[in-house]
Amino acid sequence: MTLTLLTFFGTLAAMEGVAWFAHKYIMHGFGWGWHRSHHEPRTGIFEKNDLYAAVFAVLAIILIALGNAGWYPLQWVGAGMTAYGVLYFVAHDGLVHRRWPFKVVPRKGYFKRLYQAHRLHHAVQGREGCVSFGFLYVPTIERLRRQLRALHGGPLRAKGAATGELGAEGGDAADSSAPAKTP
Template sequence: MLEALIVLLTVAAMEVVSILAHKYVMHGWGWGWHRSHHEPRAGWFELNDLYAVFFAGLAIALIAAGSHGYYPLQWIGAGMTAYGALYFIAHDGLVHRRWPFNYLPRRGYLKRLYQAHRLHHAVGGREGCVSFGFLYAPPVAKLKRQLRQGAAGKGRAPRS
């Protein structure tokens, strides 16, 4: 039971880590890798995928360390792996359609998640983006308001 709780808490913590990493690393000093995600993809992979490789390697290292006596690291690594799977399904699959099939959500949480991430890409660059979460999406009306305010302050309109 404790192990399941550790996994679930790690999944929740990873969303917070991802929001912060996305906003301050990927849209900051790590823009060199992340830029590829904000440009048209010229193939199956993009340089931004190296972030997933990094976090997968970290999760593997934690699982290995935990299975060699450093409890509960394996369960933290398992939570990171579960988060990575959810990220792949929701972000890469649903939003960016890197799956072999299309699904466009019409209502509820998935529609809000889809719209929030599309609004993240609305500005066409590094600055002025909104909604840095991958599994959490603020209300769409709030994000649109933030985009309008940011664009008005810079004298431009967001990309649709």
């Protein structure tokens, strides 16, 4: 039981590192062809970027199946991946991008910081010079703004653009309690 819980929660925690790495080096690297759709106005319910969730889901299903076939710890690795996927789906797709029916903009605490950090990630046009590649771990907004200013070399989306992203300083829209516009 203890090994099971350690495997499950260890995988759940480790997935943030895996997601950060995949987001920075795969999605903003050679996998930009799929991920680009996430940085552009969405037309319809789905975007090509959703294929990444499908890939991770297939991997989790395979691990759970292998666990059920006798490679017992793999079942809980797959379950931890699935739990991370659910948290990602609720926090990132639901809260940040409002792809869910509820349209809540957090006004304080961790969820506000999560929301603001992802807005800063989308402040840059294109795949270069972005900040905040994690999905659930969030550095301070001040730190992300400093990183954005230090890294930025390309054009930023104008404040109030179609996706409601931030201006060059990561200012008003991230600090505002008013909802940003998302497709």
